[in-house]
Amino acid sequence: MRILCLHGYGMNVDVMKRQMAALMKFCDPSWDFIFLEATLDCPPAPGARAVSAGPFFCWSRDFRPRSMESAYAAVDEVFKQHGPFDGTFCFSLGVTVMVGYLLQQVTLHPVTPLPVRFGIFCSAAPVLSVDPEYCHSIFGSLSPEDLQCLRSTEDDRLAQITEPARTAVRALLRVTDILEPIIRLTRKDLLHRPPLEIPCPLNPTLFKARLSIPTLHVRAKNDAIGLRETSDLALSFCESKWRQTYEHSAVHNLPRSPAEAQEMAAAMKWVISKSQMSKL
Numbered sequence: 001m002r003i004l005c006l007h008g009y010g011m012n013v014d015v016m017k018r019q020m021a022a023l024m025k026f027c028d029p030s031w032d033f034i035f036l037e038a039t040l041d042c043p044p045a046p047g048a049r050a051v052s053a054g055p056f057f058c059w060s061r062d063f064r065p066r067s068m069e070s071a072y073a074a075v076d077e078v079f080k081q082h083g084p085f086d087g088t089f090c091f092s093l094g095v096t097v098m099v100g101y102l103l104q105q106v107t108l109h110p111v112t113p114l115p116v117r118f119g120i121f122c123s124a125a126p127v128l129s130v131d132p133e134y135c136h137s138i139f140g141s142l143s144p145e146d147l148q149c150l151r152s153t154e155d156d157r158l159a160q161i162t163e164p165a166r167t168a169v170r171a172l173l174r175v176t177d178i179l180e181p182i183i184r185l186t187r188k189d190l191l192h193r194p195p196l197e198i199p200c201p202l203n204p205t206l207f208k209a210r211l212s213i214p215t216l217h218v219r220a221k222n223d224a225i226g227l228r229e230t231s232d233l234a235l236s237f238c239e240s241k242w243r244q245t246y247e248h249s250a251v252h253n254l255p256r257s258p259a260e261a262q263e264m265a266a267a268m269k270w271v272i273s274k275s276q277m278s279k280l
Contacts, residue, residue, distance in 0.1 A: 001028070001272070004078065004085045004116070005035045006059075006094030008123075010045030010182060013037045014052040016091065019254050026258075026265035031272075033089065036078055038071075045182055059097045062185070063199040069130040072101040079115040087118040087275060091254070095124035099211070099234050103202070104130065106209045114213060118275035120268055122218040123227065123252050124234035125179075126171055126201040134207065138168050139195035147195070153187040164203055171201040171233065174226030204236040214242040214274035216267050218254070221247045244270055 007016040013035040020033070038057035048056055059071040075097060079085065090098045099121060102114055129135055142150065142165055149157040150169065158169055173187060180186055190198060215238040219231035235243060246267045248255040255261045 001031045001087075002085045003031055003033050003120075004088045005033050006075070006088070006090040006098055007035070007038070007057075008045060008092030008094055009058045009125075009179075010042050010048055010056045011091075012048075012052055012055065012057055015045070015048050015056075018051045019091065020089075022256050022258065022261040023254055023264055026262045027268070034082075034085070036075070039074070043182070043184065059093055061183075063128060063190075064193075064197045065128070065130045065132070065135055065200060066197075068097070068100060068128050068199075071097045072104055072130060075101045083115055085116055087120065087272065088116045089120040089122075091122045092252070093125050095121040095234055096127055099124070099127045099237060100130065100202075102211055103127070103207070103209050103237060106211065107131075114211070116213065118213055118271050119211065119215045119238070120218070120271060121215060121231075121234055122254060123220060123223065124217070124231045125227075126175055126199070126230050127234055127237060129200045129202050129207070132196065134202075135196050135198075135200040137206070138165055138200050138203075139198050142195060150191050153191055164206055167203055168201050171203075171230070172199055175230055178224045178226050201233070202237070204233065207237075209237070211238045212242065213238075214271045215244075216271040217243060217245045218264060218267075219245075219247055220249065220251050220253065222249060222251050227252060242274060 005016060016035060038059045040058050040061055041055055042058040042061055044054060044056040060067040088098050105114055146161045149160050161169060176187060176190060217231060217235040219228055244267055246264050248260045250256050255264050
């Protein structure tokens, strides 16, 4: 059982292995976790230096569609060169990259099976579009008045932007405001860009593709509401009959207590067993 793992922002393989240490004690020994490390240097995530001297990496530093496209292409290359993989295990920005990549595959190759049969997605950050047409439908046709509101970065004026851009901006900033000390990007950094270079969260109402594989969606019950909302958004892109959720007490992390780690491992076993059914 080969499982491709993608870490979060400001981490590396050593940090992710430490993050998963409690969980691994309850995982089936036949599960082979293969860790993919991002290539872009960035500041460390909180607590990362206590585990590793670095360097620390991320999949994107600016989250522009072109940058995210490069991250999706890197994942695609790993599947082609080092596959097959049975499933994937991702954390935070790793979820952004993997879910975005898999949805891209569903859109581009609707009759081709996905390169994994299950997904375990933990503390998801927003899933971002790299499709120029989709991004244009959200931000590319804003009126001059909407653009003025957008570039004000003020909540009361952002609330005046027409849909669907208003919902996209809200989804983006609910997380950016929380993670600004980590990613070193402010509202101004994101919104004072040409419209088609603004990170563009996928809206499940507008974007219809879904992942028809068993998925486990893990989040921290004590995370800030914006982070819990993005976990729910990632869940909405997966078929309801094949998904399960699990909530734990560690803040934007993986379970640390033996009891919660055992519970999460049991949920993982459910997802993996579903992926091995003959009919999906």
